[in-house]
Amino acid sequence: AQSVTQLGSHVSVSEGALVLLRCNYSSSVPPYLFWYVQYPNQGLQLLLKYTSAATLVKGINGFEAEFKKSETSFHLTKPSAHMSDAAEYFCAVSENSGAGSYQLTFGKGTKLSVIP
């Protein structure tokens, strides 16, 4: 079974500072990787996904993630944090469960706080 590790359950940055959220995965095959964001009392919103077409993936709201196979990492970054970025972020890997079914395995999440 695949697994996802998010380093840091809580990250605080100042408004305007770089956001870096870390994600490492374990997979024996090229993975399908995703980042989702969850605002309070809401579901998960897709930020971006890795599709193997490019190692640097751009997503919504100015976020991007870089796939590094040698490091089995898929870290999420944003050059300048905004107050509205405060939320919980989840890294996920899509695993083939057989019979054409895929399921998402999530990391434990990183709660991002933005300090004005």
Add this chain to the structure above:
Amino acid sequence: KAGVTQTPRYLIKTRGQQVTLSCSPISGHRSVSWYQQTPGQGLQFLFEYFSETQRNKGNFPGRFSGRQFSNSRSEMNVSTLELGDSALYLCASSFRLVLGAGESANQPQHFGDGTRLSIL
């Protein structure tokens, strides 16, 4: 295009009761997955339905069940509720491409806002 709709948004039940949650996927999406989110265990996969058939099931007891209708809407049912079933239940839909010998390509899953179930 309407997103994934889950009803109800909030539910309070007592131990021993049963509950049914509903999920309407994005139009055209035929795959529906359910996840349980708790502070302690995080997000855990419950099951996936595609074309009215359960394709995959996570590591949950038989008290958790589901079904999918011909219009792709899905319901999940939890019987004999326990305090530990208190959670946010999330439904996700995706568009599956069926290729060749029945293998499905992966598409991102789109989530609803969830049903928050509280057990007293």
